[in-house]
Amino acid sequence: MRSASLAHRTTLLVLREAHQPVKQIQVSKPFVIAVPIIALLSISGLIVSLQMQSENTISRLEDTIKTQNIKFEAIVTDKNEAIERLQSQVITLSGQSKELMNRMERVSELEAELQSFIDKYGSSGDPGKLSSLSWDETLGKGGEYIAVYDQEIEDLAQETSDDFLEISAMLDEIERIVPTTLQKAKQTQYSISGTPSEWPTLSTRLTSNFGYRTDPFTGKAAFHAGIDISGQVGDPIYAAAAGKVISAESNRSRGKYIIIQHPNGLQSWYMHLSEMNVSEGDTVKKGQTIAKLGNTGRSTGPHLHFEIMKGNKKVNPLPYLQ
Numbered sequence: 001m002r003s004a005s006l007a008h009r010t011t012l013l014v015l016r017e018a019h020q021p022v023k024q025i026q027v028s029k030p031f032v033i034a035v036p037i038i039a040l041l042s043i044s045g046l047i048v049s050l051q052m053q054s055e056n057t058i059s060r061l062e063d064t065i066k067t068q069n070i071k072f073e074a075i076v077t078d079k080n081e082a083i084e085r086l087q088s089q090v091i092t093l094s095g096q097s098k099e100l101m102n103r104m105e106r107v108s109e110l111e112a113e114l115q116s117f118i119d120k121y122g123s124s125g126d127p128g129k130l131s132s133l134s135w136d137e138t139l140g141k142g143g144e145y146i147a148v149y150d151q152e153i154e155d156l157a158q159e160t161s162d163d164f165l166e167i168s169a170m171l172d173e174i175e176r177i178v179p180t181t182l183q184k185a186k187q188t189q190y191s192i193s194g195t196p197s198e199w200p201t202l203s204t205r206l207t208s209n210f211g212y213r214t215d216p217f218t219g220k221a222a223f224h225a226g227i228d229i230s231g232q233v234g235d236p237i238y239a240a241a242a243g244k245v246i247s248a249e250s251n252r253s254r255g256k257y258i259i260i261q262h263p264n265g266l267q268s269w270y271m272h273l274s275e276m277n278v279s280e281g282d283t284v285k286k287g288q289t290i291a292k293l294g295n296t297g298r299s300t301g302p303h304l305h306f307e308i309m310k311g312n313k314k315v316n317p318l319p320y321l322q
C-alpha cells in the first residue's frame with residue numbers, strides 16, 4: 001500500500017549554491033498536472049478578458065463614428081437643400097427679371113407712341129430718347145430653362161444680375177425722360193384745345209370794349225361787337241384756339257380779316273390785319289401766329305379788332321381770354 005502510495009509521488013530536486021545541499025521536495029502527481037492546467041486556464045482567462053475589453057472599445061468607437069456620420073450626413077443634407085433652394089431662387093429671379101424686361105419694353109413702346117403723338121399733333125420737340133433704347137435679344141434665354149449644373153446656375157445668376165443692372169439703367173432713363181414728355185403732352189393738349197383762351201397779340205392795351213360805344217367815325221352810339229387791342233403794325237396775331245380757317249380775305253370795313261372755326265362751335269374773328277399767314281382751309285393750333293397786326297379797313301390806327309361768335313351771336317371775348 002505504501003509503495004503504491006509512493007508511486008503516485010514525484011520528487012523534485014532543487015539545486016542551489018555550490019556550498020549548500022540539494023533540496024528535495026516531494027509532491028503528489030495530481031499536483032504536477034494541476035499546476036500547468038491552472039496556469040493555462042489563468043492565461044486563457046486573461047486573453048478572453050482582454051479580447052472582451054477590446055471588443056467593447058471597438059464597439060464604442062463604432063458608435064462614436066456612427067453618430068459623427070449621421071451628424072455629417074445631416075450637415076451635407078442641409079447644405080444640399082440650401083444649394084437647391086438657392087438654385088430655385090436664382091431661376092425664379094431670372095424669370096422675374098425677364099418679365100420685368102418685357103414690361104419695360106412695353107413701357108418704352110408706350111412712351112415712343114406718346115412721343116409720336118406729340119410730334120404729330122403737338123409743338124415740335126426732341127424725339128423721345130427712350131424709343132432709341134436698344135434691347136439685347138440674346139438676353140432672352142430664360143423661360144422654361146432648367147439648370148442642372150452649378151456652372152449653369154452661376155451663369156444664370158450672373159445674367160440675372162446683369163439684367164437687373166440694365167433694368168435699373170432703363171428706369172433711370174425713364175425717370176429722366178418722362179417729365180419732359182409729360183410737359184410736351186400738356187403743351188400738346190393746350191395746342192389742340194379748341195376753346196379760345198390765348199390772348200391774340202403782344203399788347204394788352206384795350207382801346208375799345210365789347211358793348212355800346214360812340215362810333216369813332218360817325219360820333220353816334222353804336223354796338224361794338226368785339227374788343228380793340230392797340231399795338232404796332234407787324235405785331236404777331238395768335239390763334240385764340242385750335243381750329244380751321246374758314247375765311248382769310250378782306251373787305252372795306254374789316255380790312256384784311258381771318259375767321260377761325262373752332263370744334264366746339266365757337267368762331268374767332270381777327271380784323272384790320274396788315275398781313276395774313278394762313279389761307280382758307282388751313283388747320284391751326286392754339287397760339288399759332290396767323291397774321292400781323294395792321295390798320296386796314298375801317299380803322300383809326302394800328303389795332304386788332306377781335307370777336308368771338310357763339311352760334312350766330314357775338315359774345316364778349318374777354319371772359320374767354322387769359
Ligand SMILES: [Zn+2]
Binds near residue numbers: 224226227228304306
Ligand atoms: Zn373794333
